[in-house]
Amino acid sequence: MNRAEPNILILGIGNVLWADEGFGVRVVERIARQYRFADPVRLLDGGTQGIYLVDQVRWADILVVFDAIDYGLPPGTVKLIEGDAVPKFMGAKKMSLHQTGFQEVLALAELLGEPPRHQLLIGVQPVDLDDFGGSLRPEVKAMIDPAIAAARTYLDRFAVAWLPADGTNTTRLDMPHEALDIAVYEAGRPSPEVACRIGDWRVLASRVNG
Amino acid sequence: MSVQTPNGFQLDNAGRRIVVDPVTRIEGHMRCEVNLDENNVIRNAVSTGTMWRGLEVILRGRDPRDAWAFTERICGVCTGTHALTSVRAVEDALGIAIPENANSIRNIMQLTLQAHDHLVHFYHLHALDWVDVVSALQADPKATSALAQSISDWPLSSPGYFRDVQNRIKRFVDSGQLGPFMNGYWGSPAYKLPPEANLMAVTHYLEALDFQKEIVKIHTIYGGKNPHPNWLVGGVPCAINVHDTGAVGAVNMERLNLVSSIIDRTIEFIDKVYIPDLLAIASFYKDWTYGGGLSSQAVMSYGDIPDRANDNSAENQMLPRGAIVNGNLAEIHDVDLRDPEQIQEFVAHSWFTYKDESRGLHPWDGVTEPNFVLGPNTRGSKTRIEEIDEAAKYSWIKAPRWRGHAMEVGPLARWVIGYAKGIPEFKEPVEKVLTDLQLPVSALFSTLGRTAARGLEGSWAAHKLRYFQDKLMANIKAGDSSTANTERWDPKTWPKEARGVGTTEAPRGALGHWIVIKEGKIDNYQAVVPTTWNGSPRDPAGNIGAFEAALLNTPLVNAEEPLEILRTLHSFDPCLACSTHIMSPDGEELTRVKVR
Numbered sequence: 001m002n003r004a005e006p007n008i009l010i011l012g013i014g015n016v017l018w019a020d021e022g023f024g025v026r027v028v029e030r031i032a033r034q035y036r037f038a039d040p041v042r043l044l045d046g047g048t049q050g051i052y053l054v055d056q057v058r059w060a061d062i063l064v065v066f067d068a069i070d071y072g073l074p075p076g077t078v079k080l081i082e083g084d085a086v087p088k089f090m091g092a093k094k095m096s097l098h099q100t101g102f103q104e105v106l107a108l109a110e111l112l113g114e115p116p117r118h119q120l121l122i123g124v125q126p127v128d129l130d131d132f133g134g135s136l137r138p139e140v141k142a143m144i145d146p147a148i149a150a151a152r153t154y155l156d157r158f159a160v161a162w163l164p165a166d167g168t169n170t171t172r173l174d175m176p177h178e179a180l181d182i183a184v185y186e187a188g189r190p191s192p193e194v195a196c197r198i199g200d201w202r203v204l205a206s207r208v209n210g
Numbered sequence: 211m212s213v214q215t216p217n218g219f220q221l222d223n224a225g226r227r228i229v230v231d232p233v234t235r236i237e238g239h240m241r242c243e244v245n246l247d248e249n250n251v252i253r254n255a256v257s258t259g260t261m262w263r264g265l266e267v268i269l270r271g272r273d274p275r276d277a278w279a280f281t282e283r284i285c286g287v288c289t290g291t292h293a294l295t296s297v298r299a300v301e302d303a304l305g306i307a308i309p310e311n312a313n314s315i316r317n318i319m320q321l322t323l324q325a326h327d328h329l330v331h332f333y334h335l336h337a338l339d340w341v342d343v344v345s346a347l348q349a350d351p352k353a354t355s356a357l358a359q360s361i362s363d364w365p366l367s368s369p370g371y372f373r374d375v376q377n378r379i380k381r382f383v384d385s386g387q388l389g390p391f392m393n394g395y396w397g398s399p400a401y402k403l404p405p406e407a408n409l410m411a412v413t414h415y416l417e418a419l420d421f422q423k424e425i426v427k428i429h430t431i432y433g434g435k436n437p438h439p440n441w442l443v444g445g446v447p448c449a450i451n452v453h454d455t456g457a458v459g460a461v462n463m464e465r466l467n468l469v470s471s472i473i474d475r476t477i478e479f480i481d482k483v484y485i486p487d488l489l490a491i492a493s494f495y496k497d498w499t500y501g502g503g504l505s506s507q508a509v510m511s512y513g514d515i516p517d518r519a520n521d522n523s524a525e526n527q528m529l530p531r532g533a534i535v536n537g538n539l540a541e542i543h544d545v546d547l548r549d550p551e552q553i554q555e556f557v558a559h560s561w562f563t564y565k566d567e568s569r570g571l572h573p574w575d576g577v578t579e580p581n582f583v584l585g586p587n588t589r590g591s592k593t594r595i596e597e598i599d600e601a602a603k604y605s606w607i608k609a610p611r612w613r614g615h616a617m618e619v620g621p622l623a624r625w626v627i628g629y630a631k632g633i634p635e636f637k638e639p640v641e642k643v644l645t646d647l648q649l650p651v652s653a654l655f656s657t658l659g660r661t662a663a664r665g666l667e668g669s670w671a672a673h674k675l676r677y678f679q680d681k682l683m684a685n686i687k688a689g690d691s692s693t694a695n696t697e698r699w700d701p702k703t704w705p706k707e708a709r710g711v712g713t714t715e716a717p718r719g720a721l722g723h724w725i726v727i728k729e730g731k732i733d734n735y736q737a738v739v740p741t742t743w744n745g746s747p748r749d750p751a752g753n754i755g756a757f758e759a760a761l762l763n764t765p766l767v768n769a770e771e772p773l774e775i776l777r778t779l780h781s782f783d784p785c786l787a788c789s790t791h792i793m794s795p796d797g798e799e800l801t802r803v804k805v806r
Binding site for chain 2: 055108
């Protein structure tokens with residue numbers, strides 16, 4: 001293998017069923033729809049998988065991760081974290097279903113050897129996570145394209161070619177099933193009258209408290 | 211005040227209260243409170259599910275053929291097992307029979323999950339409840355090598371190898387990145403292994419993490435992709451093409467042979483590393499006999515891994531189906547998920563409302579109407595509960611019961627049933643473990659028994675993978691390459707209304723999805739997951755669930771470091787508990803156990 005050509009993993013993590021928690025997955029979904037890449041670029045919907053992603057991360061020389069992160073910034077803000085600062089930020093959020101898991105993935109990649117040499121975390125400050133069955137809030141959805149642009153700028157350093165999608169994508173990828181496609185997912189959501197939307201007790205409590 | 215529960219446990223909530231929150235976060239948030247007596251023995255246990263998510267919230271009105279893709283996203287670990295349960299529920303509702311090859315491939319997918327999940331659970335989640343990483347750093351690599359070679363002929367066992375790994379971990383810990391090792395109560399007197407056993411186990415922890423990636427390749431091959439494999443109502447979405455003349459991407463001979471080779475290596479790893487480690491660790495904890503809970507009294511399995519396609523009889527399930535109640539191992543009851551008198555969910559202590567809360571409802575008649583009220587003895591506020599009042603409603607988990615009995619589900623339940631039925635492939639391994647460790651049968655009903663059953667099941671699953679792969683190959687060679695039945699794919703062929711139930715035995719226990727289809731769309735969808743059974747709150751009669759029962763009467767060496775609570779809860783595999791701790795924004799551990 002020609003080591004001049006590094007392995008690149010573009011990874012979205014999060015749970016599409018929990019509103020803004022799905023940001024990372026929705027970004028890679030859009031990338032997969034609009035672009036194709038030459039080998040060795042992998043595009044992956046990592047979902048809320050923890051340990052299962054260790055091998056993918058070890059494979060990568062360059063890792064770009066999209067996620068919803070609680071930075072304590074105004075909702076909808078995109079923030080980039082690069083290099084060694086990434087693992088520290090992955091543990092930031094209490095509500096997330098997966099973040100501690102991914103922090104651990106990075107630590108395990110380090111421990112097992114062959115961690116990525118370059119990594120970039122592209123995070124968005126969520127508006128709302130506690131809406132089971134909900135989709136991205138407008139402020140967060142509007143950040144998908146800027147997040148992709150940030151990834152392109154970063155990957156330009158490594159001369160990654162973003163080719164227009166033409167249906168011949170041979171990139172290795174795992175994308176959400178078509179039933180979970182963002183438009184289908186949003187259109188098919190049961191109304192609050194049909195299916196009660198109250199979720200976590202902290203949310204319920206906030207409603208009780210007004 | 212001391213009370214006796216109908217299912218035979220003595221509860222006393224007079225002593226000091228300890229809160230562990232959260233226990234795990236992925237599938238559902240959960241917290242646990244216990245009362246200790248003056249000797250730090252647990253005399254009362256309260257398990258609270260802090261998150262509610264009803265599947266009907268996301269699925270009502272959608273296409274039943276897509277439900278699996280949603281259920282695959284509920285949980286970060288058991289993606290495939292929810293998907294399989296979902297397609298089975300839809301097939302049951304619509305009367306769809308699947309081809310023999312689809313049955314074999316589904317079993318291979320499910321067994322792969324069992325083998326993978328059990329292995330990862332043991333090393334990644336549970337081992338560090340028994341193994342002290344810091345002690346491993348002080349071990350003599352030569353002694354470690356001698357120990358390893360005395361229990362297994364696994365080749366990676368030289369002193370130099372263990373020294374290298376030890377140095378690697380030292381460098382990692384010295385760099386300040388504790389990562390997976392951040393959670394430990396290192397140095398606690400509750401840890402009993404000598405340093406060399408600790409080093410051996412930590413070394414294998416790393417090997418298992420490295421090896422597990424091989425096992426999941428099977429999911430990629432038969433599921434098309436990973437970590438979210440594809441599923442299909444009517445069969446499996448992978449075409450078989452052994453002559454390389456058909457569709458691109460079909461499973462060919464090369465892929466089939468790759469699966470075979472992965473199965474061989476999985477069997478070898480489990481039998482030469484996982485099982486010997488399990489026995490070696492258990493041999494140092496023979497005196498730690500706690501955590502049995504309901505396992506000696508009331509256990510249940512829906513059965514899974516059907517040998518032949520489309521035969522739902524108990525005899526056809528290679529993982530046995532049945533229920534044992536009142537500790538009577540001589541009588542195994544069959545379980546019928548359609549019978550409204552058998553599985554019922556109660557809400558007297560759950561944050562839901564029924565018209566009559568003294569009665570339970572079958573999932574097909576399930577009502578999910580929230581009612582978040584806290585009892586008068588709650589301490590704290592609604593948004594920050596310091597101490598829950600278990601005399602009132604105290605959990606977002608309903609209390610499922612089988613004919614009124616609280617049941618334990620999971621590997622130990624399955625193995626107790628297999629053992630009680632006298633099925634040799636369950637009975638003999640159990641007896642061998644007990645003989646090797648010189649323990650009585652009663653030792654099976656414990657936290658360690660649960661952990662041992664999971665290991666034995668990992669090995670069982672790996673060997674059954676070989677069986678189904680061979681069966682698949684033989685069927686293909688005989689000329690049958692069919693993998694899907696699409697006769698009833700079109701909703702026009704469906705009845706106006708249909709209801710079905712799908713089940714699996716997920717790694718952590720009995721899983722059921724109940725679906726009602728009307729006019730081609732989902733009208734209702736209810737899931738009762740294993741953690742609902744094991745983590746259930748009390749029912750109107752006062753019976754406690756499996757988690758609560760298992761924690762009782764366990765002494766804590768140090769109440770500020772309740773390792774023993776985590777051991778027992780983790781033995782149920784409540785989920786991949788990456789989260790027995792809470793992180794603050796700067797990544798530092800805030801708090802894990804609140805002692806009050």
